[in-house]
Amino acid sequence: MTANRADLGEDSSRETARARRRGQRRDRVFDAAVELFVEQGYEATTMDDIASRADVARTSVFNYFARKSAFLDEWSARRRARAFHALPPTVAAGSLRDELSAIMQELAAISGASRRETTALIGAAVVALDLLDDHPLSHEFTSVLRRRRAELRPGVEPSLVGMTIATGYFAILRAWIGPGRPPFDLRERLGDLVDLVLDGAALSPSSART
Missing domain, CATH: 1.10.10.60 (Homeodomain-like)
Known part of the structure; x- marks a missing residue:
């Protein structure tokens, strides 16, 4: 034995x-x-x-990696893991807006720390992958929104909001990459995206508490 x-x-x-x-x-x-x-x-x-x-x-x-585009999938997955699954507990204890803003700030920090890499790989991903077709980033945002559905207005579909945020994220990131100095502050622009979407989708803070 x-x-x-x-x-x-x-x-x-x-x-x-x-x-x-x-x-x-x-x-x-x-x-x-x-x-x-x-x-x-x-x-x-x-x-x-x-x-x-x-x-x-x-x-x-x-x-x-069975195909070259699988490297792009892996690259994106690693960034999502850092942004969605490495947040401090205090963020989860806050509001939906706080959590989404923290995720966006982390995504912005990752891109800001590696802008040349982000430019090379996001540019390739736009061509090689369909970023608008059921992308995993939409599912990540949707998961957060479903978990916090009580903070959304009645009738608002979390998957639609998640897709909207993910699509906006890719559009903003695509405009931010490139040679030379960034054309705008990525953190600020992604924060504006969260505010814009949630102003239409989320309950007001007072309504969410009742």
């Missing part, structure tokens, strides 16, 4: 180590792809280029 438990423990440790190494290789491939997209452009970068930069076999790249 003891030997069996030891064997199981060793098997589990080996499996954990293999999973960790696989995750590290996948991250290396992802990082290599993003670097190349920034340096030479999304369209000009091939899967062979990515394999060479990551120092892995070409088949390994396809094992981790």
Whole structure:
């Protein structure tokens, strides 16, 4: 019995180590792809280029990312995870407007800290992905809105509001990217988007409390 438990423990440790190494290789491939997209452009970068930069076999790249656009999906997913799932508890304890504003501020901070990268990848995503067709960002916003449905006006559909916010976000981000200085303050513009949408969709603070 003891030997069996030891064997199981060793098997589990080996499996954990293999999973960790696989995750590290996948991250290396992802990082290599993003670097190349920034340096030479999304369209000009091939899967062979990515394999060479990551120092892995070409088949390994396809094992981790079956198509080139999957790198854009992953890039977007990582940004969403930071913005939606890393907020302090005090934000969730506030109002719907507070939570959406905090999410937008975090998204703005991420883009502001990596504007060159954002320019390269959002520009590619607009072409390679349909950002307006049931995008995961719409689902993230809709999830927040459904959880806080009591703060919305009667008859307002959370999915419609979520889609509107996500579409507005992409439109604002698309206008913000590019060479040279940003044309406007991204944090301020995304905050204005939240206010504009919620002024039409949300109950007034006094109504929400009753």
